[in-house]
Amino acid sequence: MKFRKATIKDIPTIIKMISDDALASKREYFTTTLPKTYYDAFERIDSDSNQELTVVIDDKDEVVGVFQMTFIPYLTYQGGIRAQMEGVRVHKGHRNQGIGKSIFQWAIQRTKERKAHLLQLTTDKKRPDAIRFYESLGFKPSHEGMKMHF
Amino acid sequence: MKFRKATIKDIPTIIKMISDDALASKREYFTTTLPKTYYDAFERIDSDSNQELTVVIDDKDEVVGVFQMTFIPYLTYQGGIRAQMEGVRVHKGHRNQGIGKSIFQWAIQRTKERKAHLLQLTTDKKRPDAIRFYESLGFKPSHEGMKMHF
Numbered sequence: 001m002k003f004r005k006a007t008i009k010d011i012p013t014i015i016k017m018i019s020d021d022a023l024a025s026k027r028e029y030f031t032t033t034l035p036k037t038y039y040d041a042f043e044r045i046d047s048d049s050n051q052e053l054t055v056v057i058d059d060k061d062e063v064v065g066v067f068q069m070t071f072i073p074y075l076t077y078q079g080g081i082r083a084q085m086e087g088v089r090v091h092k093g094h095r096n097q098g099i100g101k102s103i104f105q106w107a108i109q110r111t112k113e114r115k116a117h118l119l120q121l122t123t124d125k126k127r128p129d130a131i132r133f134y135e136s137l138g139f140k141p142s143h144e145g146m147k148m149h150f
Numbered sequence: 151m152k153f154r155k156a157t158i159k160d161i162p163t164i165i166k167m168i169s170d171d172a173l174a175s176k177r178e179y180f181t182t183t184l185p186k187t188y189y190d191a192f193e194r195i196d197s198d199s200n201q202e203l204t205v206v207i208d209d210k211d212e213v214v215g216v217f218q219m220t221f222i223p224y225l226t227y228q229g230g231i232r233a234q235m236e237g238v239r240v241h242k243g244h245r246n247q248g249i250g251k252s253i254f255q256w257a258i259q260r261t262k263e264r265k266a267h268l269l270q271l272t273t274d275k276k277r278p279d280a281i282r283f284y285e286s287l288g289f290k291p292s293h294e295g296m297k298m299h300f
Contacts, residue, residue, distance in 0.1 A: 011225075018226055027227055041229025050198065051223065070222050073201065075161075076168055076237050077177055079191025087226045108298070117300055122272060122293035134296045143272035145293025146284045148258070150267055 001099065003106050006053040006066065011042055013063045014055070017089045052110070056090075056099060064094040067103055071114050083107070083116040104137050122147075151249065153256050156203040156216065161192055163213045164205065167239045202260070206240075206249060214244040217253055221264050233257070233266040254287050272297075 006014060015038055019028035045051040050072065056065030067088040073081050085107055090099045111119045122145030123130045131141065156164060165188055169178035195201040200222065206215030217238040223231050235257060240249045261269045272295030273280045281291065 014225060035228060037229035038225060039229075041223055041225050044223035044231075045225070048200065048223065050200070053225070068224060070220075072220050072234075072236075073191055073194035073198065074218060074237060075164060075188060075191050075195070075203070078185060079187035079189075081194075084222075086222075087224060112300060119298045119300070120272070120296065122270070122295050124293055125291075131294050131296075134294075137298070139296035139298045141275075141294045142297050143274055143295025144281050144284075144291045145272050145295040146270065146281075146289035147292050148269045148287075148289045150262060150269070 001059075001064075001102055002057045003054050004057060006042075006055045008039070008042060008046075010055055010063055010066075011038055014053075014066045014089075017063075017066055017091055018087060020092050021089065054106075056103060058094070064091045065089065065099050065103055067107065069107060069110060071116060077117055080118070081114065081116040083111040083114060083119045085119065085121040088121075100133065101137070151209075151214075151252055152207045153204055154207060156192075156205045158189070158192060158196075160205055160213055160216075161188055164203075164216045164239075167213075167216055167241055168237060170242050171239065204256075206253060208244070214241045215239065215249050215253055217257065219257060219260060221266060227267055230267040231265060233261040233264060233269045235269065235271040238271075250283065251287070 012034060015028065015034055042053075045053050045068065050070060052069045054067055054069070055063045058064045068086050070084045070086065071081055072084060088100070088103060108119060121134070121139070123134060125131075135141065162184060165178065165184055195203050195218065200220060202219045204217055204219070205213045208214045218236050220234045220236065221231055222234060238250070238253060258269060271284070271289070273284060275281070285291065
């Protein structure tokens with residue numbers, strides 16, 4: 001398993017992966033020709049050094065996972081940097097093979113490399129398996145994740 | 151009440167405010183001469199157009215509140231931008247005057263101006279009053295906020 005920065009050519013594969021999920025299918029829009037909004041978003045992510053969109057590659061050079069890390073500078077914690085994970089997805093045909101765990105081992109390493117003092121994420125309370133998985137990795141459910149949609 | 155971008159001259163006042171809290175006092179370090187880490191962090195925030203550190207000013211031109219908004223580009227939600235709040239503090243001597251509510255009214259407006267589809271934050275489960283306050287504003291506690299400290 002390898003990790004590399006996502007490129008514009010990965011976008012269709014990534015969008016297919018993030019759409020292929022019971023909760024996400026309501027809000028994504030995958031077609032053969034993708035809406036331009038996804039490419040505009042990729043440009044915003046790719047041009048920002050605090051964003052890292054990373055794909056996981058298997059031994060056949062196929063994309064089997066994706067995640068985005070954001071490194072956020074704050075004044076709190078004596079001017080600390082936080083690492084944040086979002087959009088973690090493993091390809092449907094490659095689940096239960098430890099890819100999720102490998103993603104987080106890599107992300108923890110990356111958090112330390114970027115000198116962040118904290119790795120954080122929010123996970124939908126409707127995903128109890130995900131919550132258990134994150135707890136098994138050492139995350140503490142210490143906070144309420146509050147959201148307001150527009 | 152007015153809102154303006156924080157400047158380097160506001161840093162001591164801001165750090166005093168964010169230290170003046172039962173949970174935060176364990177992790178901040180306020181002295182007359184502040185550690186350089188806070189100024190380095192201010193530089194990182196101030197030079198990044200996706201970070202907005204904002205102070206609230208009263209009619210005597212005194213800083214009575216502070217908060218940081220981060221605008222994060224994602225591929226999810228058809229390539230949407232999320233607004234995130236962190237480090238919201240109201241000066242001890244100015245609480246229960248509606249400043250917190252004004253901060254969020256301003257932040258919601260700013261979220262819309264920046265064309266973000268979501269405003270999010272995490273709040274410590276040990277702050278039940280804060281959770282109730284956020285719910286009163288329209289936030290839903292739909293997610294678990296998972297943290298891993300290093």
